[in-house]
Amino acid sequence: EVQLVESGGGLVQPGGSLRLSCAASGFTFSSYWMHWVRQAPGKGLVWVSRINSDGSSTSYADSVKGRFTISRDNAKNTLYLQMNSLRAEDTAVYYCARDPYSNYENWFDPWGQGTLVTVSS
Amino acid sequence: SYVLTQPPSVSVAPGQTARITCGGNNIGSKSVHWYQQKPGQAPVLVVYDDSDRPSGIPERFSGSNSGNTATLTISRVEAGDEADYYCQVWDSSSVSWVFGGGTKLTVL
Numbered sequence: 001e002v003q004l005v006e007s008g009g010g011l012v013q014p015g016g017s018l019r020l021s022c023a024a025s026g027f028t029f030s031s032y033w034m035h036w037v038r039q040a041p042g043k044g045l046v047w048v049s050r051i052n053s054d055g056s057s058t059s060y061a062d063s064v065k066g067r068f069t070i071s072r073d074n075a076k077n078t079l080y081l082q083m084n085s086l087r088a089e090d091t092a093v094y095y096c097a098r099d100p101y102s103n104y105e106n107w108f109d110p111w112g113q114g115t116l117v118t119v120s121s
Numbered sequence: 122s123y124v125l126t127q128p129p130s131v132s133v134a135p136g137q138t139a140r141i142t143c144g145g146n147n148i149g150s151k152s153v154h155w156y157q158q159k160p161g162q163a164p165v166l167v168v169y170d171d172s173d174r175p176s177g178i179p180e181r182f183s184g185s186n187s188g189n190t191a192t193l194t195i196s197r198v199e200a201g202d203e204a205d206y207y208c209q210v211w212d213s214s215s216v217s218w219v220f221g222g223g224t225k226l227t228v229l
Contacts, residue, residue: 037220044222045207045209045223061217062215095164106211107154107166107209108156108209108218109169113162114163
């Protein structure tokens with residue numbers, strides 16, 4: 001069974017840092033692009049970042065560029081999101097998701113269950 | 122950046138047909154994907170590439186895309202279909218993946 005499990009969320013003060021992890025299982029992790037998508041409380045889905053299969057290429061939403069860093073460890077089947085200089089508006093549930101065919105026009109499937117990040121003093 | 126516009130809410134009686142639209146400039150030239158999200162759960166893909174269904178998704182879910190509007194159609198709506206639905210495309214201009222604002226489907 002293909003499974004994605006996020007961890008690392010929690011409460012952090014504005015300006016602080018947090019690293020999210022997404023453990024993958026049930027598929028050849030190293031063959032797929034991966035994404036992070038977030039959802040603020042009561043709001044819609046917003047794409048955050050993408051990484052290609054070997055980690056050599058990344059993309060970011062303008063709202064997080066320069067503050068967030070996506071990375072992966074294919075030996076550990078794990079995706080990461082390093083979040084620095086956090087702001088209140090970064091408060092959200094963060095989901096990792098797989099791109100099933102590793103291409104730009106594709107969809108996200110499956111998704112993890114999400115991890116909540118709360119930025120507050 | 123590319124904007125996708127969805128109605129905030131759609132209501133339908135059980136057994137009827139629900140149509141959820143997703144508007145965007147020349148969206149017919151893009152591949153549109155749809156997700157269902159129930160409260161407290163992660164999104165689930167229900168339609169990809171405008172009109173294809175993942176395995177396990179009922180045939181009642183279908184999609185179309187032309188001109189400036191993509192549509193998710195749910196036939197013979199059931200109470201269990203009540204959820205938020207999001208459309209999504211890839212925007213080559215901004216090199217980003219874009220979601221619509223979401224539509225809350227209420228089954229009366």
